[in-house]
Amino acid sequence: MKDYNKLVSWLWKGAAAMFAGIIFLLLLVYINPFNLFGSLPSIDVLENPESDQASVIYSSDGKVLGKFYNxxxxxxxxxxxxxxxxxxxxxxxxxxxxxxxxxxxxxxxxxxxxxxxxxxxxxxxxxxxxxxxxxxxxxxxxxxxxxxxxxxxxxxxxxxxxxxxxxxxxxxxxxxxxxxxxxxxxxxxxxxxxxxxxxxxxxxxxxxxxxxxxxxxxxxxxxxxxxxxxxxxxxxxxxxxxxxxxxxxxxxxxxxxxxxxxxxxxxxDDGEAAGLAPHFRNYLKKVMFNWCKEHDMHLYEDGLKIYTTIDTRLQEVAEDAVKKHMSFLQKEFDKNWSKSDPWTKSDPDLVKKLAKTTSHYKELTAELDGNESLIMLEMKKKIPMQIFTWKGRVDTIMSPLDSIRHSLRMLRTGLFSMDPKTGYVRAWVGNIDYANYPFDHVLQGKRQAGSTFKPILYAYTMEEKGLTPDSKFPDAPISIPVPGGSPWTPNNSNGKFSNEEITLRQALARSVNSISAQLMNLVGPDSVVAFAKRMGIKSPLEPTPALCLGTGDVTLFEMVNAYSVFVNEGIWMQPQFLLRIEDKYGNVLEEFNTNSRQVINEETAYNMIELLKGSVEEAGGTSVDLRSKFNIHGDLGGKTGTTQESADGWFMGITPNLVTGVWVGGEKRVIRFSTMTYGQGARMALPVWAYYMQGVQKHSDAGYPASLFTKPDGNVNVTSDKVNILDDGMLPQDAAEDEVYDY
Known part of the structure; x- marks a missing residue:
């Protein structure tokens, strides 16, 4: 009994000591000596909680593009x-x-x-x-x-x-x-x-x-x-x-x-997916986070005013152009593959592979102790969900595996448009839909450029060898020695050679591979790679003869930047999307100016304009539809591009004050048209550019389009500044090649 009473006494004492300790700790936190625990909000703050002020994004034409808010x-x-x-x-x-x-x-x-x-x-x-x-x-x-x-x-x-x-x-x-x-x-x-x-x-x-x-x-x-x-x-x-x-x-x-x-x-859907240019705004957010960190500011709290170069009038017509053509192209793609999937032969387990990367699969793995048979059974069960279609988001009953299959069959695109004279970015469409496909095919997606790379080769060869648009080469087979390998002998896209001499203007207009191979043989792959870097191509390029046909992986952003050099009299301009940042009171915190550099001479630049105009004007030119079918007026030029087995379709178009590129393809390279009816740049990508320019031409109030390309006066002999601009002020690249699908 005595021991029991003693135990009870100790328990009471322990409870009292614990209670006293809790009270003491509460008092310490409340008093906060030496800032041990941090202060508490004052009564004023409690009674008047203030909401953070959103930072507002403005377009160049004075519209609100969006907000960054907490x-x-x-x-x-x-x-x-x-x-x-x-x-x-x-x-x-x-x-x-x-x-x-x-x-x-x-x-x-x-x-x-x-x-x-x-x-x-x-x-x-x-x-x-x-x-x-x-x-x-x-x-x-x-x-x-x-x-x-x-x-x-x-x-x-x-x-x-x-x-x-x-x-x-x-x-x-x-x-x-x-x-x-x-x-x-x-x-x-x-x-x-x-x-x-x-x-x-x-x-x-x-x-x-x-x-x-x-x-x-x-x-x-x-x-x-x-x-x-x-x-x-x-x-x-x-x-x-x-x-x-x-x-x-x-x-x-x-x-x-x-x-x-x-x-x-x-x-x-709302938030980041709502409104114009969501992929651009997502990239801008990353840039602004870094800027705020450097300037000790808060993007979601300080009410910054962010002025950009995006023009809402051009952005709207760009998004409309994408929707108009891609909805049509998707129907043709579905007809093409009505009885099977594009990846069935080359990668039959693609859907299953992608399924294993999804959060849903990972959660099932934890719930089902990694039993793959049970996991895949669950992944095959139909559940309510929303999917993206060109008729809008649709409520449906579908299994997670089928939703991945549906997403894979959706063709993707990117459109990027900038003013070559100022470097101002005017329109940026990163994909067909931001909410479902946030991967940005302007800045993130790296794909083979195909024949859209040829103008870079032509520009270097003309400047280095003194050639002109009228210089002639035979359309005939050529074999180029490859160190440590067999000679490389490319075919033309139609598998034939005319064996006639044609001008460089005709060769580029018709995208003749044999001529590109001869030019590459004249100057060598290493020199072409170095020149591409001068033009703004940051992506690594392998110096092989086949590079002349566009085997290197590049971004749409880089290609538009490079083509802008031709229109801007040989001057490379750093693409600029920010004009200035103000605080919430309108005080200017920073103004932004673009970097520029003369990288080719004016004469070469103008010769390249003439070559690119040939694609629209020459008989057999790959871009003749721009005038005959789409009725695009004014001074313009362009270049189509198609990669192996129709995996990618490109179109690069130039006008005096806009350079715009379009890419179209699948999420994976195995997703492509099975025939050339639509599986080529002229059918996949060119119509998007055409619809965009039709819309642009209606905006004369915005100064579009300018009438004529600038022709250099007299004999121009500008020394090129052959500096490597690989790391000089360009927008940073996101290290990603393909989209990561998540159900």
């Missing part, structure tokens, strides 16, 4: 907009004693230990504590971070802030602030954004089953994502309805009816 920069709703079913679902699920506590649920905290002893996990954070975390982001703010920074300190700070919030606001105001700030997944922050995102509704229109789904997401927006895990989301929704029955907000009969309903998502 989750707290949102459109709030008022309390009267909140339907009772939403409030009841939230309280029943997240904080059943919300109206009884003062910010911290002491009963909940005390109940944690007994729950853990019987193997049940439970949380004790109140809605007010969660609001405190949402509003002040203690983990990320240096102002509130001390020397000792850990989870216990964060939790204690949440308690203090929650108590202050309860003193400063009514319960209804706290509920409203919570619902206006919390994350619901899929880049939706706040209840208004979530209602629009998942159901296309205003908040006050939410039904019981819809409100329950949104509240259910709060436990784990990604884990319960209704787009990717509909069954999991439905089960979570039904749990919320059960909680509402438990706390007498619903009858059992009402819950049963609501639980039987399907999810009925009406998913609406």
């Amino acid at each position: 989750q707290i920069n949102r459109t709030d709703v008022e309390y009267k907009d909140l339907p009772p079913v939403l409030i009841n679902a939230l309280i029943a699920t997240e904080d059943s004693r919300f109206y009884d506590h003062s910010g911290v649920d002491v009963k909940g905290i005390v109940a944690i230990a007994p729950s853990l002893m019987i193997g049940r996990r439970r949380g004790s954070s109140t809605l007010t504590q969660q609001l405190a975390k949402n509003l002040f982001s203690l983990r990320r703010s240096e102002e509130y971070t001390g020397i000792l920074d850990n989870t216990i300190v964060h939790k204690i700070k949440e308690w203090f802030i929650a108590i202050q919030l309860e003193k400063s606001y009514s319960k209804n105001e706290i509920l409203l602030m919570y619902l206006n700030t919390v994350e619901f997944g899929n880049n939706s922050f706040g209840i208004r954004s979530a209602a629009k995102k998942y159901f296309g509704k205003n908040v006050h229109e939410l039904q019981l089953n819809e409100a329950a789904l949104l509240v259910g997401l709060l436990k784990g927006p990604s884990y319960y994502n209704p787009r990717k895990k509909p069954e999991r989301a439905k089960n979570r929704r039904n749990t919320v309805l059960d909680q509402m029955v438990k706390y007498e907000y619903l009858s059992s009969a009402e819950a049963v009816i609501a639980q039987a309903k399907p999810l009925n998502l009406n998913f609406q």
